[in-house]
Amino acid sequence: MKIGLRGGHSPNCKGAMGIIDEQAEVRKIYNEMVPMLQAAGHTVIDCNSNANSVVGELNDGTNKANANNCEMFVSIHMNAAGSPDANGSEVFLYNNGNAVMNQRATSICDKFAQKGFPNRGVKFNTAYHDLNASSMPAMIVETLFCTGIADVDRYRALGPKGIATLIVEGITGKVVSSAPVQLQQTPDSKKGSTATMVCFYRVTDLDKDKVYYFDGFTAHPLNHPDEKKVLNDIYKANNGKDMPEFLWTSKAPWFTRLQNAVERKPQFVIKK
Ligand SMILES: [Zn+2]
Structure with missing residues (x-):
């Protein structure tokens, strides 16, 4: 909304x-x-x-x-x-x-x-x-x-x-989580729905207007408001709501934590 x-x-x-x-x-x-x-x-x-x-x-x-x-x-x-x-x-x-x-x-x-x-x-x-x-x-x-x-x-x-x-x-009508990073899940209307780990974020104390697009693996700096718009339009068409956007600061560098987490090699491989 x-x-x-x-x-x-x-x-x-x-x-x-x-x-x-x-x-x-x-x-x-x-x-x-x-x-x-x-x-x-x-x-x-x-x-x-x-x-x-x-x-x-x-x-x-x-x-x-x-x-x-x-x-x-x-x-x-x-x-x-x-x-x-x-x-x-x-x-x-x-x-x-x-x-x-x-x-x-x-x-x-x-x-x-x-x-x-x-x-x-x-x-x-x-x-x-x-x-x-x-x-x-x-x-x-x-x-x-x-x-x-x-x-x-x-x-x-x-x-x-x-x-x-x-x-x-x-x-x-939802409880606000106190967790600093709230990544969202697609509506759970069908079995087998997958979590979408994509978002926009900004690092407000470095450049409050600079938007980054995190595609689930890598953060991409955006250079034009229309780039954000087209990404959001596609996300919204698929998910029925806007892509979540997070405001972080360099003092609590959640963007670094995020990048470190997705780049780390898997430690355990579950065999079937
Ligand atoms: Zn008043």
């Missing part, structure tokens, strides 16, 4: 300022969500904005989602209230007409509740820009209250990654 993802607000047009800064913290959650969604086989379209007005950042988000024909738009926020005792999570949808979105939203609320956040439930609102200006099913995830003492305590305990995990698991 192609997901338009927006970490609410812009560094130049902040959201709520509570005990913590909504915009800065939500951007951390966004950054954790992207590789989790990609590892689950989804494509993430960055719908963030650096605009310096509310209208500008709202339009940037939905325009990017619409222009990229995203299949779902997800806008991440933190709530705010005058009282430090207001706490909890809620998810807004445009209306209750989409059973799949209802289920995802309910699941997100349930997952937050399991971590102690009061469940404020799924709500419907046709007035919110993110919900009415997006041309695909959309949700606004109000993760927690940045003004709430108990919520912020829970946030600090879980960290942005913990919050990202709850949202991603709610959206995908």
Whole structure:
């Protein structure tokens, strides 16, 4: 699925300022969500904005989602209230007409509740820009209250990654693995389906835009975005989803581990 993802607000047009800064913290959650969604086989379209007005950042988000024909738009926020005792999570949808979105939203609320956040439930609102200006099913995830003492305590305990995990698991219906490398298997619909060990990866601290294609044996640097597109198109035609893409850093050189593992000679040969 192609997901338009927006970490609410812009560094130049902040959201709520509570005990913590909504915009800065939500951007951390966004950054954790992207590789989790990609590892689950989804494509993430960055719908963030650096605009310096509310209208500008709202339009940037939905325009990017619409222009990229995203299949779902997800806008991440933190709530705010005058009282430090207001706490909890809620998810807004445009209306209750989409059973799949209802289920995802309910699941997100349930997952937050399991971590102690009061469940404020799924709500419907046709007035919110993110919900009415997006041309695909959309949700606004109000993760927690940045003004709430108990919520912020829970946030600090879980960290942005913990919050990202709850949202991603709610959206995908799958458990997010904590393993750093998540290579995927083709849908197990028929007996004898084989594991596909191919992926894209980037080494973000060396060159965040340089994409490598790992064909199961060797990594190939790509020189043009269309090269990635054609490889992904073929993969998608065969597998029904995008090729997984991993973001690694040279400090934890998983690409080296991967290459070493596939190049090592087999040690045991099983004879029949
Ligand atoms: Zn907000």
